[in-house]
Amino acid sequence: MAISVRIPSPLRRLTEGVSEVQVEGATLRQAVASLEQQYPGMNGRICEENGELRRFVNVYINGEDVRFLGGLEAPVTERDEISIVPAVAGGAR
Numbered sequence: 001m002a003i004s005v006r007i008p009s010p011l012r013r014l015t016e017g018v019s020e021v022q023v024e025g026a027t028l029r030q031a032v033a034s035l036e037q038q039y040p041g042m043n044g045r046i047c048e049e050n051g052e053l054r055r056f057v058n059v060y061i062n063g064e065d066v067r068f069l070g071g072l073e074a075p076v077t078e079r080d081e082i083s084i085v086p087a088v089a090g091g092a093r
Contacts, residue, residue, distance in 0.1 A: 003031055003076050006083045014039045023082075028061065029072035031082060046084060047072075056087040 002022040007015050015021055021038065025031035036043035048054055052072070059066045060083040066074045076082065 002078060004081045005031065005035060006081065008084055008086055010086055011042065011045055011084065014041050014045070025076060027072065028059065028066055028070075028074045028076055028082065031076055032072065058085040058087060059083070060085065 003025065005021050005023055007019055007021060012019060021035070023031045023034035023038070025034050032043060032046055035046075046054060046057055046059070053059060053066070061069060061074055061076060061080055063083075066072070
């Protein structure tokens, strides 16, 4: 089953500039593993060393925050769209 993953600009250097890729998996964890297999280095940008999602990376499945869907164990299906959104902070005072 192919799942669409939208890649944010800061991570596109890992995907050779591609903004959307297809992965396989029944859970978000499996989809991230598929993403890592195709594009080495991606897992380290999304997950901590302990395997959990990085605090400042937001991941959505069909617009829903995965933290409310079961985190990395959230189920995904063929027609789902995963969006990776790095948190942005800072600014002028």
